Amino acid sequence: MRLSVLQNSPIPAYKQLYDQIFAQIISGELETGAALPPIRTVSKELGISVITVRSAWDALLSEGLIETRAGSGSFVAELSRAEKERLRRKALQKPLSELASAARSLGFTAAETAEMVKDLL
Amino acid sequence: MRLSVLQNSPIPAYKQLYDQIFAQIISGELETGAALPPIRTVSKELGISVITVRSAWDALLSEGLIETRAGSGSFVAELSRAEKERLRRKALQKPLSELASAARSLGFTAAETAEMVKDLL
């Protein structure tokens, strides 16, 4: 499983891990039941603290994206297509509403803002 | 000059002040050379610390939106229309690029994302 963290990124290490695994689960790259690598392995390979890795796993757990079975590790949870789609949209909500509120307070129209988004993608 | 802060807002007080003054300068409601109220006056009227007010003033200063003369006061800086427009667009950059990177990693197309933005505005 490919995972990486940039040490000097403004995005905290645990969030980088979370985002990568999240995207792989949503996209189907990681299938239901697939085993996540052990926390200690990730910790060693990426040269980061086990606490950091655990934070990422915890976040995935609390979102219901993975399940942990004591003694045997963590696995991708069973998620319906609809549920995956819901999570995917939900993950876009925060940046979406932040952009909207900024655009509103600066007086940009919906069309202008949408245009800038298209240009950037 | 109208200014207000909501104490329970997730947006920090100094940022609320910054945003309000920013909008008033960009819109031309506050003209070049106009005096900002003394930080202590704002502090008293809004019931917040002078330091909080100063944080807002400092941010405006570092963006070149105001000029401050010790012992005399703070004044709206001279800004061309083009400069104001540049600052207005710059203020949208961060939320814009955050949305873009989230959309990319989640596999949303430019059209889809732009559509969601339009819906929200």
Place this chain on the structure above:
Amino acid sequence: MRLSVLQNSPIPAYKQLYDQIFAQIISGELETGAALPPIRTVSKELGISVITVRSAWDALLSEGLIETRAGSGSFVAELSRAEKERLRRKALQKPLSELASAARSLGFTAAETAEMVKDLL
């Protein structure tokens, strides 16, 4: 009498005035008994507050460089050559000792430091 103040200078306005008059007295350009322009005149011509001008005059007074005669204005005080020379050297003391202490703490030798001073002048 030539006087000027740069508004955006890091050196406070009153100090700029003080320095200019100080230098003119020490150099003999302003002779003993010469009249300084009235505070209000300087204030108007330079577009600064009378309080600022008065601060400069006060500083010159307390150094014994000028004398004020109520109702008739301020005049360059009588100073011997020796006294002028003493004041001239005294005015260099602060920057001199600050350089010395900085040089010491950074481990520069006397020769190195002197050389840099020569290069700069």
Place this chain on the structure above:
Amino acid sequence: MRLSVLQNSPIPAYKQLYDQIFAQIISGELETGAALPPIRTVSKELGISVITVRSAWDALLSEGLIETRAGSGSFVAELSRAEKERLRRKALQKPLSELASAARSLGFTAAETAEMVKDLL
């Protein structure tokens, strides 16, 4: 690591800390990657506020002398000999140019000024 602050000094506490660490990094006494003590530890040991200590750390950070990783600590940055020498000279620039401008306006020659510097060191 030895650090100290004199409470009654005219030099602000944060500057005293900055100067001491600066000197230890430039001299090589603190090597690349060496961990600085946590700000709270320094705060307690010297009996000053964590904020004062942080001010010193912030100044070192903005000069690129240290790197700080949230949750982990602050470490001496990687600096080449040439970079260290550049920073050492830069630290002398302000007192140097202040002396130069004072000497110029008072009519001291380069040789005279250099001589006074040598005498003082």
Place this chain on the structure above:
DNA sequence: GTGGTCTAGACCACT
């Protein structure tokens, strides 16, 4: 346990 953010206010120099 680590640093970062936000809020805080006395004191001072300047006008």
Place this chain on the structure above:
DNA sequence: GTGGTCTAGACCACG
């Protein structure tokens, strides 16, 4: 009476 400097500390995110 104005802003600037210095010192201050609770709270939070991160590791």
